[in-house]
Structure formats: C-alpha cells, structure tokens
Amino acid sequence: MSRYKIQAFLFVFVAFMLSCNKYMIVGVLPDISREINASLSSLGYLVTVFALVYAVATPLVTSLTKYFKRHQLLFFLTGIFFIGNTWTALSYSYVSLLLSRILSATTAGAIISLILVIANFVAPLEKRASLLSWIFAGFSIASIIGLPIGTLISTTFSWHASFWMISLLTLVTFILLLAFVPRDTPQSQSSKGNKQFAILGNWHIQLTLLAIILVCAAQYTYYTYIRTLITDYMHFPKSWLNVLLLLLGLAFIAGNKTGGFLADHGGIKRLPLVFGIQTVLLFLLAPEFKNISNAIQVNSIKHILVL
Numbered sequence: 001m002s003r004y005k006i007q008a009f010l011f012v013f014v015a016f017m018l019s020c021n022k023y024m025i026v027g028v029l030p031d032i033s034r035e036i037n038a039s040l041s042s043l044g045y046l047v048t049v050f051a052l053v054y055a056v057a058t059p060l061v062t063s064l065t066k067y068f069k070r071h072q073l074l075f076f077l078t079g080i081f082f083i084g085n086t087w088t089a090l091s092y093s094y095v096s097l098l099l100s101r102i103l104s105a106t107t108a109g110a111i112i113s114l115i116l117v118i119a120n121f122v123a124p125l126e127k128r129a130s131l132l133s134w135i136f137a138g139f140s141i142a143s144i145i146g147l148p149i150g151t152l153i154s155t156t157f158s159w160h161a162s163f164w165m166i167s168l169l170t171l172v173t174f175i176l177l178l179a180f181v182p183r184d185t186p187q188s189q190s191s192k193g194n195k196q197f198a199i200l201g202n203w204h205i206q207l208t209l210l211a212i213i214l215v216c217a218a219q220y221t222y223y224t225y226i227r228t229l230i231t232d233y234m235h236f237p238k239s240w241l242n243v244l245l246l247l248l249g250l251a252f253i254a255g256n257k258t259g260g261f262l263a264d265h266g267g268i269k270r271l272p273l274v275f276g277i278q279t280v281l282l283f284l285l286a287p288e289f290k291n292i293s294n295a296i297q298v299n300s301i302k303h304i305l306v307l
C-alpha cells in the first residue's frame with residue numbers, strides 16, 4: 001500500500017474517531033442518567049455545551065497554526081483530546097462529565113480542521129475532492145458503526161467502556177499520526193484577526209450560516225434523545241435499537257451523497273430548496289416533538305421530587 005493511501009485512510013479514521021466521541025454520548029445518555037441520578041433534560045446540556053464550545057474554539061485554536069507548525073499542533077491537540085475523552089471515561093459525576101466534554105470539544109474541531117488542511121496538501125490535485133469527501137464521510141461512518149457499537153457496549157457492559165474504546169482508538173490514531181503525517185506543509189501566513197473573519201461581513205455568508213445553525217439545532221434536539229425516543233416513545237423493542245441507529249446512519253450517508261450530487265448540478269442555487277424541504281419536514285414533526293418534550297419534562301420533575 002502506498003504512503004498516500006495510508007495517509008488517506010488515516011485522515012478518514014481521524015474523522016471517524018472524533019465523530020465517535022461527538023455522537024456516542026447521545027446513545028448512552030439513559031445509562032448515564034441511571035448511574036449519576038441526573039435527568040435526561042439536564043444531561044442534554046452535555047451535548048449543547050459540547051456543540052457551543054466546539055463552534056467557538058475551532059477557529060480560535062486553529063489560528064494557532066500561525067505560531068506552530070501544523071503537525072506539531074495536531075500532535076499536541078490529539079494528546080489533549082485523549083486526556084479529555086479518558087477523563088469522560090473516568091467520570092462519575094455531572095460536573096466531571098461536563099468539564100471533560102468541554103476539554104474534548106476544545107480540541108476536536110481544530111483537529112479535523114488541521115486534518116482537512118493537511119489532506120489538501122497531501123492529495124494529488126485529481127484526488128483532492130474525493131479525499132475531502134471521504135474525510136467528511138468519516139462522520140457518517142461513525143454514526144453507522146461507532147454509535148451502534150458504542151450503544152451495544154454501553155448496554156452490555158457500561159457507558160464507561162464505550163469511551164474507553166474511543167480512548168483506545170485515539171491512542172492508535174496518535175501513533176499513526178506520528179508515523180505518517182507530513183512535516184513540510186506550507187506554514188500559514190500571519191494575519192490580523194479582523195482580516196481572518198472579514199468574510200463574515202458578507203450577508204450571503206451570514207444568511208447561510210444562520211440557516212445551517214437553525215437546521216443543525218433542530219436536528220440535534222431530537223438526535224440528543226434518539227435512544228429514548230426510539231425505545232420509550234416510539235415503543236420499539238430494545239433489540240431493534242442498533243438496527244434503527246444503523247438505518248439512521250445509512251440515511252446520513254445518503255444525505256451526504258445527495259448533497260454532493262446537488263452541488264455538482266446547481267451548486268449554491270440548490271441551497272434554498274434543500275433548507276426549505278428540511279424546514280417543512282421539521283415543522284411536520286414539531287407536534288410530536290412537543291409531546292415528547294412535555295413527557296421528558298414531567299419525568300424530570302418527578303425525578304427531582306423523588307430526590
């Protein structure tokens with residue numbers, strides 16, 4: 001196998017590993033709730049805070065490439081991510097979980113950003129788009145393979161074991177990065193912060209970002225409680241859980257491929273249509289989500305009264 005193929009596989013594997021950490025928490029929330037005696041609604045903040053820190057920290061931490069070589073920063077951040085995920089595996093309290101997730105989120109976004117930049121230099125021009133698309137596919141692969149496996153490990157052993165699995169993947173990834181990540185990618189040019197974020201002054205960019213934020217917020221609202229929704233409110237047997245999560249992951253990949261097809265046949269002109277369809281579907285689902293939300297809140301109040 002050529003060095004490039006190993007590097008390409010490694011970059012996809014990094015995306016898979018980071019996504020396992022990002023998504024696996026949603027599959028084990030009921031198990032965490034039972035162990036630390038916290039309501040599902042309060043544990044939902046673990047997902048919310050992770051997403052907020054991820055969004056804010058990613059551009060800030062990535063900007064450090066002005067002062068450090070990319071491979072050095074990548075190694076350092078991967079080490080910090082390993083510490084954060086292992087901290088999660090060792091956690092037995094809400095505060096410990098929250099702090100460990102914040103530490104993981106601080107580094108995860110910057111790691112994938114660095115991987116995308118390095119991949120852009122490593123891949124031949126004719127293979128560059130394909131490699132970048134596969135790296136993004138690593139997120140969907142994690143939802144197909146990582147999330148069901150993590151949920152199965154959690155229900156069979158404990159939710160701690162699910163995160164220990166991610167720590168093992170991170171350790172393997174770190175060793176492979178040391179061996180195969182190039183040390184000679186061009187250094188980013190130093191520039192002032194206002195120039196770096198000047199693109200945000202474009203109203204087209206602002207509108208697109210707003211649409212993405214709103215759609216992702218809606219999606220993560222139900223995805224956070226996906227296991228509870230499937231078993232407790234949709235009344236599927238637990239034996240169906242991993243199968244349904246697998247089908248959900250396949251739907252993610254189908255969506256990615258559809259997005260690629262639309263990008264090749266109309267590009268940005270297709271965005272209003274895509275966002276419009278998503279908005280209509282979410283509005284159709286809203287009444288059911290309201291009923292489920294009320295039920296979760298009632299259960300949370302009962303849980304507090306019992307305590």
